[in-house]
Amino acid sequence: MNQHIHCIVSDCHYWDHGNMCRANEILVSTDSFANKRPDRVDATMAKQLAPDTAGTCMSTCCKTYVPAGSNQINADGVKRMT
Numbered sequence: 599m600n601q602h603i604h605c606i607v608s609d610c611h612y613w614d615h616g617n618m619c620r621a622n623e624i625l626v627s628t629d630s631f632a633n634k635r636p637d638r639v640d641a642t643m644a645k646q647l648a649p650d651t652a653g654t655c656m657s658t659c660c661k662t663y664v665p666a667g668s669n670q671i672n673a674d675g676v677k678r679m680t
């Protein structure tokens with residue numbers, strides 16, 4: 599599958615020019631799920647996670663987000679593509 603993830607969150611470690619996400623995988627979750635889980639619960643664990651429901655786009659988020667330059671860029675096990 600040739601997938602492109604477009605994103606405008608420019609302070610994310612995985613963000614790149616042209617509003618492209620360079621993460622090799624991401625986890626989109628509900629806000630309530632993300633608020634209760636540590637950073638290590640992310641895309642690399644996706645197959646083990648129970649599906650959830652959001653009801654509105656405002657209740658979803660990218661759990662893979664990590665601030666650029668932070669010391670947490672390896673916490674979730676996701677790799678940045680070149």
Ligand code: SF4
Nearest residue numbers: 605610613619660663
């Ligand atoms: S990891 Fe999420 S927030 Fe970061 S660039 Fe990709 S889609 Fe955007």
